[in-house]
Structures are given as C-alpha cells and as structure tokens.
Amino acid sequence: MRYGAKEVLAGIDFDVRTGEVVALLGPNGAGKTTTIEILEGFRMRSAGAVSVLGQDPARAGEAWRARVGIVLQAWRDHAKWRVRELLDHLGRYYQRYATAEIPRPWDTGQLLDLVGLSAQAKSRIGNLSGGQRRRLDVAIGIIGRPELLFLDEPTAGFDPAARREFHELVHRLTDREQATVLLTTHDLAEAEKLADRVLILAGGKIIADGPPEELALRLSAKAEVRWTVNGQRYIHPTEQATKFTRELFAHYGEAVEDLEVRRPNLEDTYMALVQEYET
C-alpha cells in the first residue's frame, strides 16, 4: 500500500480465524488505520491480495456489507435522530440479509439493553454523552449481527471508567455472539484485556504476532523477584524465577517476607519491540 512515493504498508500478511479477537497494536503512523480501512473496503490498496469473509472487500457487494460491522472512532452523525428511531431504521437495512443461522437484525429493545442505553432510547443523539455516544456506535456496528466486527481505536479519548465499561461491553459481545473482532489500538492494556492475539505493527510491517502472554514471555523471559529479609528489600532479575525462589526459601526459610514474582507485561515487551525496530 502506497501513498504517492511513500510506502505505508509492506509485506503485511496475517489471517484472522472465526471467533478470534485480534488487536492491531502500534504507534501512531504505523499503518493500523490503513490496514483496517483496506479490510473494511473503505480504501483501495495499491497491491496485494485481501480476502475478508471470502471476498475481496474492494469489490464486495451489499450482501457482504451486511455481514460486516464497523465502529469508527469519530462518528458524529445523525445528531437530530433519536436513539431508538435510528436503531429501528438502520436495523431494517439488514432484514433481507437474514439467514436461517443468523437472524438479522437485533431486536432494538434487546440491543439497547445490551449496550446499556435503554434509559436513553428517546434521547436525541446529539445530546448523548461521549460514552453513551460510543455505546450507540457499537450498537449500530453490531445491529446486523456481523460475522466480523471492526473496532478502530474504540476507546480513544475515553476516561478510565468509560474505558472499563466499553471493555465489558466487548467481552459480553464476544462471549455471547462468538463474533470475530479486529480492533486497532495504541493502548497496550486494552489489547491485553480484549484480544486473543496481538499483531504489533511498526513502520508498515508486522513485527510480532501472538497471544499477549506468549508475546511477553517470548521476548523477555526474565522475571523480577522481590522480597524482604529482616526489613531489608531485595530485587533480583532472573530467567528461572521458580528455581530461584525455591533456593531463596531453602536459604532463609521463614525470614523471607513480601515475596513477589513479576512477569514482564505486554507494555515492557511492546516498548522493547518498537525500540528495537526503530533503532
């Protein structure tokens, strides 16, 4: 994928399996949005092959569109509509694409319940708070019971409470609907919390691919052991935390207090990876 002379994505190759929640993680400008927009069919690629739900999104028709849900970061549309009015209306677009396995669309009442907007059903959309607006966007994104849901930086600009609420909503969704989800984020904790698998993108390339815990382990196997003996605090990095701890007890016995074994988290891994790539 190129813009003029600048190549934005190069040699990106990945598969997402049915039911998987995959996070595209990377610093700004890494190509996350470009990747997801190509998959959404919103952007033409300059080269390469893409297949989403068995079709090329650049050429797929309305029936394909009905199987895909999209939640962007910046919806401000339909400010004059009321919440229930808009969901009722948009649901109708999916009726003709219902199948025996997938009834479409969601019942508006149930959907309002799921996203916690029942009390706002009659509010004008322009009057919703930021968090309520985002939950409405999710409701619209899933109203057609998509087989694949795209979330592009879904919690950008959220306060911690709204973020947690949103994560719970996504969990409810993936547990209940077994939907496949592809999300972009530059928030590591979010990727760790939501995703079965994380793809780290930097400079237009995938530099890591795997479950969050495995990525953390793979990159730096060193754990940190912290303890106190006789009021004195100690920190020891080691690759064999279990063995070290056993020796610790063998040596000091019950004098060991406040024992902690810390695994590197995704953030450490991520910073290490991106730094390594950029230098």
Place this chain on the structure above:
Amino acid sequence: MTVFSGTTGVRLGLRRGGIEVRQTLTYWPDLVQVLFVPVIGILVLLLLRGHHVPGTTFSLGSLTLPGFIGMTFATGGMLGVTTLIAVDREDGTLLRAKATPDGMTAYVISKICYSSAGSILGLVLTLIVGLAAFHGVTVHWPTLIWVAVLGLLATIPLGIAVGSALPDPRYIPLAVFPIAGLTAISGIFYPITHLAGWLQAIGQIFPVYWLGLGFRAALLPAHLASVELNGSWRLPYVLLTLVLWSALGLASAPPVLRRMARRESGSRVAARRERAMLRRT
C-alpha cells in the same frame, strides 16, 4: 459498494426521507431555517403588491410570485442539496450510509425526498398566500405539476453532483455565488427583457430562468405572456431545457457521487473534522 442497488434501497430511502422531513417539521430551529426564505420572499411579494406592472393594471407582486417559486426550486434543489451532502460528509452520515448494506441508495433517495419536500412546501405556502392575497394569480394545474416535477429533476441531481464534487463544506460559497448571480439575470425579480442581450443569452442557458418562466405560465393569465421575451411563455422550450438539465444531472450525479463515496473513509472524515475544528478556534 454500489450506489444504486435496487428497490430495497429505494424503499428504505423513502422511509428515511419521511423520517427526516418529520424531524424538521417537529424541531423548531430547523423549521425556522426551512421557512426563513419562503417567509421573507412572501413578505417582499406583499410589499410589491401595491405596485403595477408598467403599462398595465396588473400587480407587480403577482407577476413576481411565480418567479419566486422558481427561485425556491432552484436554490433548494441545487444549493440545499449541495449543503446537505457537504454537511453529511463532514459529520460521517455519508460514511455510515456506506457502511450499511443498500445504505448509499437509501441515502440518495432520502436526500431527493427531503429536498423535494422542502421545495414543495415553499410552493404550497407561496401559492396559498398568492391565491389569498394577490389578484390575478390563476392556477393552471397540469402546467404547474409538470413544471414542478421537472423543476425538481432539473435541480436536485445537479445539487447531488456539485455537493459530491466539493471537497469540504467551506467551499459551499463557491456554489452560492454563481447561483445568486444566475438568479439576478434570470428574470426572477427584475425583468430579463430589460437586461443586455448577452446577459439574456447567459440567463437562458440555465434552468433558473426556465423554472421562473414555467411557473409564470402556470400561475398567470395568458395575456401577461406579452411582457416575456418573444411575447410568449415558450412552453416547448421550458420543457426542452428542463428535460436537458434533468438528463445532465441524472447522468452526472451517480458517477460523481460514486467516485466521492468510494474515497470516503474514517480517516478522511476525521481529517476533515480536524480541519473544521482548526477553523473554528
């Protein structure tokens, strides 16, 4: 993505247009905005009521009234739709339509509905006041209906094409000035017969003049045709030019719209919004 995907999209678009019309009629700030131009126009017409067409006893207000309806159609169809589309692109409504199956078809149909409803509302209001307060306004229904229908067809698709071609709402003035200029030389408020020949020629290329003429033919007594160019309503030419402009609009709107819609994406909407915020601060 398809721009015209058949009857489902049309049906949903009609429903959507109906909802949007109802929203405007039940929300007073929007209603004020929609009624502003017709009400001002009607007030101006009422001021002109006491004056007579030079050399006759016919009210100048009555003579101007049909031209005013023509202008309502031209500005509502071209400028109104251009603005609607530009605004919908900026706030993401259009991208939402694109993300929904059959959404683009429904979107286009809904804009046609909404804009038609606005023009027809202006026509009905002006007509009610005209029949109640102006002497000499006589409705020739068949002519009124075909001029009105062709008037919508000749202007709305053009508005869709222009609205799709504009990169940003801040370019809307680029569309306002030519249309205001055209109104000035289209014999709406000032008789085209008093203009220089070359201005008359330019005025007669565009649909604004022919809309005004068509509505005059539909709403004024036959003897007033004598004050027109060639001393006639020239209805065959009204028909021909409006059909030609309809054809041009209908042929150009889908490809321009399709091209615009294909390029629309989340990052484009976000970039436009960022530019808009910079402008406002």
